[in-house]
Amino acid sequence: MTARLVARAGPLSLATDSMVRAVEEYLKPQVVRQIARLDLRAQFIVKGFLQGLHASPYQGFSVEFSEHRKYTHGDDPKDIDWLVYAKTDKHYVKKFEAETNITGYLAIDASASMAYTHRQELTKLDYSISLAAALCWLMIHQQDPCGLMVFDEKLHSSLPARSKRSQIAQVLSVLSKVKPSRRTDIARSLIQIGAMLRHRSLVMVFSDLLADPEPIRDALLRLRHRGHDVILFHVLDEAEVAFPFDGMVEFTEPETEEKLVVDADGARREYLEAVQAFREDYRRTCFHAGIDYVPLDTSMQFDRALMEYLVSRRNRF
Numbered sequence: 001m002t003a004r005l006v007a008r009a010g011p012l013s014l015a016t017d018s019m020v021r022a023v024e025e026y027l028k029p030q031v032v033r034q035i036a037r038l039d040l041r042a043q044f045i046v047k048g049f050l051q052g053l054h055a056s057p058y059q060g061f062s063v064e065f066s067e068h069r070k071y072t073h074g075d076d077p078k079d080i081d082w083l084v085y086a087k088t089d090k091h092y093v094k095k096f097e098a099e100t101n102i103t104g105y106l107a108i109d110a111s112a113s114m115a116y117t118h119r120q121e122l123t124k125l126d127y128s129i130s131l132a133a134a135l136c137w138l139m140i141h142q143q144d145p146c147g148l149m150v151f152d153e154k155l156h157s158s159l160p161a162r163s164k165r166s167q168i169a170q171v172l173s174v175l176s177k178v179k180p181s182r183r184t185d186i187a188r189s190l191i192q193i194g195a196m197l198r199h200r201s202l203v204m205v206f207s208d209l210l211a212d213p214e215p216i217r218d219a220l221l222r223l224r225h226r227g228h229d230v231i232l233f234h235v236l237d238e239a240e241v242a243f244p245f246d247g248m249v250e251f252t253e254p255e256t257e258e259k260l261v262v263d264a265d266g267a268r269r270e271y272l273e274a275v276q277a278f279r280e281d282y283r284r285t286c287f288h289a290g291i292d293y294v295p296l297d298t299s300m301q302f303d304r305a306l307m308e309y310l311v312s313r314r315n316r317f
Contacts, residue, residue: 243264
């Protein structure tokens, strides 16, 4: 039994009723209040987003001086404008356009396997949409452009990145209409996304990654080598992680509808080891490539999971 069994731990019937609900329900006021104080941007400035550039932290970027702002704890002292200090006896740092324009794209896997839920309220697709909606709100709130790309076998829905407040409504409108399709080609879709991006961007991928891992890894590395920052939200259902089944169970592979009868008690240990190896392989690949890998399952409250991730990333810098 291999990690491919992860895909086979699919639904006996696809649950898509929850997709009928408006996405606005996922962006409830209490969620907005929780994430409003988080900073998605700080970790990408110089130390994060511009990491790997040589000689100058801004080499290869079209940057222009924008304005001064007061020095705060955590700023690089090398950015202090000493001429301003000489005149005002106060510390200010130069603010560049590169700091204020981090363009983000939400890339959401809408394949059939993403429609699965065993007993949670949200399917994997619902969960991903909730995360994406919160991140979109956060980016627009911080005046950073945010765009959207939805894929299955290929990219089939997209919105260009914009920073206007109306962009949130546009993104939510598209997300509310997303329906899971039959098959997926994650690698091909990521390559398509990379070909569409003309400037270095932050690409946030939401997927269960239930496909041949080798081409997916290659596509992720290609995005990274093009200079994009990548966050991979690996979303699995609680049951796909914990395998809470007993006795003889029939599973249906959601994209091919292939059925498989499994002795759950006998298969549990091997299955759990395969899932752990499946996640660990991606974690290792992403670590070496400078990609953020965020393993999630639908038993975690999405807003809490998002907060923990952003806080942990901020603390790394």
